Amino acid sequence: MNFTDNLLQWYNKNRRDLPWRNTTDPYIIWLSEIILQQTRVDQGMPYFYRFAEAYPTVTAFAAATEDEILKLWQGLGYYSRGRNMLKTARIVQEKFNGNFPHRYDDLIALKGIGEYTAAAISSFAANQAKAVVDGNVSRVIARYLGISEPINSTAGKKLFQQLANELLNQQLPAMHNQAMMEFGALQCRPKNPDCGICPVKAGCYAYQNNQVNQLPVKLKTVKIKNRYFNYFLISSNDEVLLNKRGDNDIWANMYDLPMIETNELWSPEQLFSSPDIVSLFGIIPQIIEIYPVQKHILTHQHIHARFYHICLEQNKFKLKSTFFFAEVKNLNSFALPKIIFLFLNKFFKF
DNA sequence: AACACGGGGCA
DNA sequence: TGCCCAGTGTT
Structure with missing residues (x-):
């Protein structure tokens, strides 16, 4: 046969x-x-x-x-x-x-x-x-x-x-x-x-020919990139500030939190004294809690995410156009990347 | 031709 | 850890 x-x-x-x-x-x-x-x-x-x-x-x-x-x-x-x-x-x-x-x-x-x-x-x-x-x-x-x-x-x-x-x-x-x-x-x-x-x-x-473990041959894969995402949890009155992502990067058009990407791991002091945070919110936020860095392993990149629970003084901050407040009870209707879903779900138990 | 794009399972 | 999974689109 x-x-x-x-x-x-x-x-x-x-x-x-x-x-x-x-x-x-x-x-x-x-x-x-x-x-x-x-x-x-x-x-x-x-x-x-x-x-x-x-x-x-x-x-x-x-x-x-x-x-x-x-x-x-x-x-x-x-x-x-x-x-x-x-x-x-x-x-x-x-x-x-x-x-x-x-x-x-x-x-x-x-x-x-x-x-x-x-x-x-x-x-x-x-x-x-x-x-x-x-x-x-x-x-x-x-x-x-x-x-x-x-x-x-x-x-x-x-x-x-x-x-x-x-x-x-x-x-x-x-x-x-x-x-x-x-x-x-x-x-x-x-x-x-x-x-x-x-x-x-x-x-x-x-x-x-005893080649089973040598075949098939595959060209080597690209190097894994490390990325550092500093995420900010801002909540008030059963609402949480979400961000709709653009259509270029990973998780295109999905929802995450306001964030600053840095080219290496930044300390909280470094992050909160940087111009980046002022340009993001207009003011320097108050830190409520700092969570440990989490590593999110993807095929082509390792994302090091640190979540900060912060507080913005009422009516003094400004928001990017992609930011908006979502009701916590509606959180489950937004398409969230795995790492964001896990964090928010643990925090709000939705 | 090289690179970007998720998350999970398995040895 | 490294490799792979019923690949495709963009640069």
């Missing part, structure tokens, strides 16, 4: 019963695919149910506000996915009359849908013969065929796409694609792959 026959046999025996596999509705498949970008199935699953229930159709999705989408997305990360989904939903509503496209060429033109997602939706929803290439697929191919080209180089991406196209079962593209990814996720894992019971080990280059 060849590779793909073995693969499909393995898949039929070992596949998980995942909710988005029981439909050919391109909208539902789109929902699942975007949620699962760079996200483990276990982590994304509750969000999939949440979105499918809140927005059963793309028409319902298109009618939502960005605040609502980001709020529902809270905690999942890579929030541009949610923002792009809303743009795409609105285009689908207008240009396609609410009928989510299922052709690769239509899909690839939409925001947030790249090569992988266009191939996934078009094959799963309409059995279009487009091969998906995600982290799982490139790992399986790199090991099975013994490809040492980095999977994330430009040449590598092109090569793995081409090899995936050649391997694709033209009669069963949807099942083939699902099987490749499931095989990578469950059997041909990044670490500790289960080679002992692998159905294709006889033909696997990496297994036969």
Whole structure:
């Protein structure tokens, strides 16, 4: 038996019963695919149910506000996915009359849908013969065929796409694609792959040449950046001062607290005697409490956050236009980054 | 081609 | 700790 026959046999025996596999509705498949970008199935699953229930159709999705989408997305990360989904939903509503496209060429033109997602939706929803290439697929191919080209180089991406196209079962593209990814996720894992019971080990280059732990090859990742966020908690009369973030940086368009970013860890004395704090509030605030520095670990940056509970004398301070007072009882309606949510939730118990 | 973009799980 | 996860968009 060849590779793909073995693969499909393995898949039929070992596949998980995942909710988005029981439909050919391109909208539902789109929902699942975007949620699962760079996200483990276990982590994304509750969000999939949440979105499918809140927005059963793309028409319902298109009618939502960005605040609502980001709020529902809270905690999942890579929030541009949610923002792009809303743009795409609105285009689908207008240009396609609410009928989510299922052709690769239509899909690839939409925001947030790249090569992988266009191939996934078009094959799963309409059995279009487009091969998906995600982290799982490139790992399986790199090991099975013994490809040492980095999977994330430009040449590598092109090569793995081409090899995936050649391997694709033209009669069963949807099942083939699902099987490749499931095989990578469950059997041909990044670490500790289960080679002992692998159905294709006889033909696997990496297994036969003892290269399983060396493949796939990946270009080195960028250096982690340290950032220092000094946050200010200002509350009065069951209200708290929030800040709506801009659309350039991390957590775009989400809500946090007034803050000053410094290029290194600043002491409270340093911070509260700096011109920055005067220009932020117009006055020097009174410190009520200083919290210990918290480290918030993200993939590409480590955020060192220190929260200050402060007091501003009535009517003497000025506020940036992105600042506003929110009622504490409404705090749970704002899309908050994880670290802000945890702090405010601990403080206010909302 | 390089970089930005979250949060969590696992060895 | 370091690596990876059903990647995409911007510069």
